[in-house]
Amino acid sequence: MRSTLTLSAALLAALAATPAQAQSGAGQVVKTVQTSAGPVAVSRFADGLERPWGIDFLPDGRALVTEKLGRLRIVTRDGTLSAPLGGTPKVLVQGQGGLMDVAVDPQFAQNRTIYLAYAEAGDNGLSGTALGRGTLTDRGIEDFQVIFRQSPKMDGGHHYGTRIVFSDDGHIFLTLGERNKMSPAQDRNATLGKVVRLNRDGSLPKDNPFADEGKVAASVWSYGHRNIEAAAIDPRTGSLWIAEMGPAGGDELNRPEAGKNYGWPLVSWGNHYDGRDIPDPPTRKEFTDAVIHWTPVISPSGMAFYQGSLFPNWQGSALIGGLSARALVRVAIDGTTAKEAERIPLDARIRDVAQGPDGALYVITDASDGAVLRLAPAK
Secondary structure: OOOOOOOOHHHHHHHHOOOHHHHOOOOEEEEEEEEOOEEEEEEEEEEEEOOEEEEEEOOOOOEEEEEOOOOEEEEOOOOOEOOOOEOOOOOOOEOOEOEEEEEEOOOHHHHOEEEEEEEEEOHHHOEEEEEEEEEEEOOEEEEEEEEEEOOOOEOOOOOOOOOEEEOOOOEEEEEEOOOOOOHHHHOOOOOOOEEEEEEOOOOOOOOOOOHHHOOOHHHEEEEOOOEEEEEEEOOOOOOEEEEEEOOEOOEEEEOOOOOOEOOOOOOOOOEOOOOOOOOOHHHOOOOOOOOEEEOOOOOEEEEEEOOOOOOHHHOOOEEEEEOOOOEEEEEEEEOOEEEEEEEEEOOOOEEEEEEOOOOOEEEEEOOOOEEEEEEEEOO
């Protein structure tokens, strides 16, 4: 993003009306952690968020943050939290579902488009992940339109995914959980446990790997996934990387390639929660193995490749949020290989991570009193 978005008087008024208590402690350094890049100051950049889920930056340096309960807010450059924006879709808040990811269109300066991924109710108590887009104005979101719906909808409230990633060639990758149903991850006629690839208007690229298998399969990029809540493009190679949650053990870092099957639930580096064994990936050569797997789990959620100048030692690394790890997990990536390099302890469940335009790292904490934390070199 390389443009400036002008605030209207109406939006400035909305920001000014934000409750003062939402800003208590904003900017306060809460801890300093020792890392390979030297001491890092962790400050509370913005407070007053309830179960924040996704964060992305606008061209002018402000950030959009979702809250699971269905709210979308703007965080200004000084950490001020706006009132909830209007025009958001009707969200089903159930189990792990709610308003989840937000993504700013790479051509936002021209089209002012943002994307939202969320849990959507269906008939008879069923639900699924939906992706929509709309125009961000000083009144909120206008002309919001659903461009993709997970198929089929399922009962229960688990494993919705989901992350929105823009590829360098103009497409969208959307990561989708298997709704805790397991076997649909192997069915290409169901978009559960999949990475799907879309055009930005929701239409299907003609060069998708299963384009000739029908409408549902035609959206699939890769399959055999469990629950993907972390995804990002490596800017050096253009490759998509994802981190997905395993069962009892076996979280995975994968580099999804067109048409490949990553094995869930037929193979896993973890076991069932009741202790039953799942065959390890090397026992089935037809499946693509993980690049890294974690036991104990880190519960990955949110990922960003670092490209800034504040942390030169981290250039090109993937920073992955850890819910159960309560840390940022730094992974050094070289082409198609990867190795965990370090963990940056934050003493909080980390839901998402983004690099700000100032080169600092911004993470959101999964809590009823959630916050945006800012990581920068300690002075």
